[in-house]
Amino acid sequence: xxxxxxxxxxxxxxxxxxxxxxxxxxxxxxxxxxxxxxxxxxxxxxxxxxxxxxxxxxxxxxxxxxxxxxxxxxxxxxxxxxxxxxxxxxxxxxxxxxxxxxxxxxxxxxxxxxxxxxxxxxxxxxxxxxxxxxxxxxxxxxxxxxxxxxxxxxxxxxxxxxxxxxxxxxxxxxxxxxxxxxxxxxxxxxxxxxxxxxxxxxxxxxxxxxxxxxxxxxxxxxxxxxxxxxxxxxxxxxxxxxxxxxxxxxxxxxxxxxxxxxxxxxxxxxxxxxxxxxxxxxxxxxxxxxxxxxxxxxxxxxxxxxxxxxxxxx
Numbered sequence: 642x643x644x645x646x647x648x649x650x651x652x653x654x655x656x657x658x659x660x661x662x663x664x665x666x667x668x669x670x671x672x673x674x675x676x677x678x679x680x681x682x683x684x685x686x687x688x689x690x691x692x693x694x695x696x697x698x699x700x701x702x703x704x705x706x707x708x709x710x711x712x713x714x715x716x717x718x719x720x721x722x723x724x725x726x727x728x729x730x731x732x733x734x735x736x737x738x739x740x741x742x743x744x745x746x747x748x749x750x751x752x753x754x755x756x757x758x759x760x761x762x763x764x765x766x767x768x769x770x771x772x773x774x775x776x777x778x779x780x781x782x783x784x785x786x787x788x789x790x791x792x793x794x795x796x797x798x799x800x801x802x803x804x805x806x807x808x809x810x811x812x813x814x815x816x817x818x819x820x821x822x823x824x825x826x827x828x829x830x831x832x833x834x835x836x837x838x839x840x841x842x843x844x845x846x847x848x849x850x851x852x853x854x855x856x857x858x859x860x861x862x863x864x865x866x867x868x869x870x871x872x873x874x875x876x877x878x879x880x881x882x883x884x885x886x887x888x889x890x891x892x893x894x895x896x897x898x899x900x901x902x903x904x905x906x907x908x909x910x911x912x913x914x915x916x917x918x919x920x921x922x923x924x925x926x927x928x929x930x931x932x933x934x935x936x937x938x939x940x941x942x943x944x945x946x947x948x949x950x951x952x953x954x955x
Contacts (some may be wrong), residue, residue: 642660642661642704642954643658643659643660643661643699643702643703643704644658644659644691644703644704644706644707644951644952644953644954645657645658645659645690645694645703645705645706645707645744645950645951646658646659646709646754646945646946646947646948646949646950646951647690647706647707647708647709647946648709648751648754648877648942648945648946648949649673649684649708649709649710649711649727649751650673650711650751651675651711651726651727652672652673653670653671653672653673654670654671654672654673654682654686655668655669655670655801655942655946656668656669656670656690656693656698656946657669657943657946657950657952658693658697658703659946659947659950659951661869661954661955662762663758663761663762663947663951665943665946665947666697666943667697667826668694668850669689669690669944671685671686671689673727675728676728679721679727679728679729679732680732682738683732683734683737683889685709685737686738686739687737687738687740687741687742688741690706690738690741690742690789691741691742694742694803695725695815699860703744703748704744704745704897704953704954705728705745705746705952705953706738706742706744706745706746706747707742707747707748707754707948707949707950707951707952707953708725708734708738708747708748708749708793708949708951709748709749709750709753709754709755709945709946709948709949710727710734710748710749710750710751711724711726711727711750711751711752712724712725712726712727712729712750713797714748714749714750714796714797715748715795716747716748716749716792716795716796717795717796718733718734718735718894719734719735719736719738719746719747719748720733720734720735720748721734721748723732726754728763728843729814734746734748735747735748736820740946742821746955747866747949747952747953749792749948749952750783750792750796750799750943751781751783751789752773752775752781752782752783752799753783753790753792753799753948754774754780754783754944754945754948754949755773755775755781755902755938755940755944755948756771756772756783756784756785756790756900756948757785757790757938757948757949757951757952758904758940758943758944758945758946758947758949758951759771759773759781759938759939759944760773760783760785760788760790760900760901761939761947761948761951761954762946762947762951763900763938763939763940763944763947764898764900764937764938764939764940765785765868765895765897765898765900768896768897768903769786769787769897770785770786770787770790770895770896771784771785771895771896771898771899771900772784772801772887772890772896772898772899772900773785773899773900773901773902773903773938774801774802774825774884774886774887774899774900774903775901775902775903775905776825776826776827776901776902776903776904776905776906777826777827777903777905778813778826778827778828779802779822779828780801780802780820780821780822780825780826780872780876781801781802781906782799782800782801782802783801784798784799784807784894786894789897791915793870801821801886801890802820802825802826803815803817803820803821803823804820804822804886804889805817805818805819805820805821806819806820806824806825806885806886806889807823807824807882809823810823811824811829811832813824821882821883821886822918824879824882824883824886825827825879825882825883825886827857827858827903827904827905828949829879829882830858830861830875830879830905831856831857831858833863833875833878833879834846834856834858834860834872834875835853835856837871837872837874837875838850838853838856839853840871840872841871844864844869844870844871845864845867845868845871845872846860846861846864846869846871849863849864858904858905858908858910859904861875861876861879862908862911862912864878865911866911869935871916875877876915877915878921880912880915880916881919883916884916884920884923887899887916887933887935888920891930891933892918895930895931895933896933897931897933897937898933898934898935899933899934899935899937900935900936900937901935901936901937901938902911902937902944903939904936906937906938909937913936913937916935917934917935920935
């Protein structure tokens with residue numbers, strides 16, 4: 642079985658044919674033009690996909706086209722109801738695509754697509770229940786229960802970044818305070834690094850990033866590796882909040898594995914070793930429960946495309 646998987650982002654739109662073994666064919670892409678009417682973007686995308694299918698000689702072999710997209714979606718009718726990043730409102734993506742392409746079209750939240758891809762073919766494969774978190778500008782995620790994607794009422798559930806881990810805490814972009822996103826995103830790690838730098842002018846963070854406005858999450862891990870106490874405190878607090886969020890998911894869903902992706906997850910052992918230690922020491926809230934490993938994602942930038950295509954795989 643072959644399906645087309647597409648990942649729509651704020652800078653570009655990327656896609657590829659994917660087979661039911663997770664093999665990714667030659668890829669295609671187009672730039673996302675900010676300010677362009679969404680209808681025009683989707684019309685161009687439909688033509689690009691049509692040309693791609695012809696170039697790959699896949700006519701008659703496509704089970705469907707899955708599209709991962711950020712924002713609030715009507716997955717039943719294939720409509721992007723609202724996407725702040727793309728500036729789209731009530732955009733009938735499936736209808737526009739079907740004017741050119743005679744295949745089933747399905748929309749999926751971009752974080753859910755990445756989770757589905759990792760669960761079926763990446764770090765979560767051969768596991769029935771998988772939680773995935775994307776640690777980037779915000780905290781996204783997806784939930785796979787008994788091998789099936791959980792999307793919630795109207796496909797609008799699974800907002801894992803917006804559980805509250807600190808009542809009346811830091812302001813979150815969603816409008817609430819104290820969300821996991823406000824403590825476990827790359828944005829949060831950078832915010833706390835800047836606070837530490839302002840309080841400790843002797844911190845190695847200053848040497849690694851002389852311009853405080855250019856400090857990034859990678860700098861924190863580098864400073865910790867060199868023994869900087871201020872950076873170590875920042876990282877310990879970050880792991881505490883991320884760990885508590887994951888412990889909540891462990892107690893609610895009891896997953897086989899938790900998968901982390903995004904820039905922060907690229908820190909490798911410097912993140913995963915202390916994070917797994919933090920979680921293991923707390924017994925997931927009570928003793929004699931199945932161990933849950935927290936592991937890095939494996940599919941990289943292909944996870945969204947693969948997950949979107951997997952909507953058509955049994």
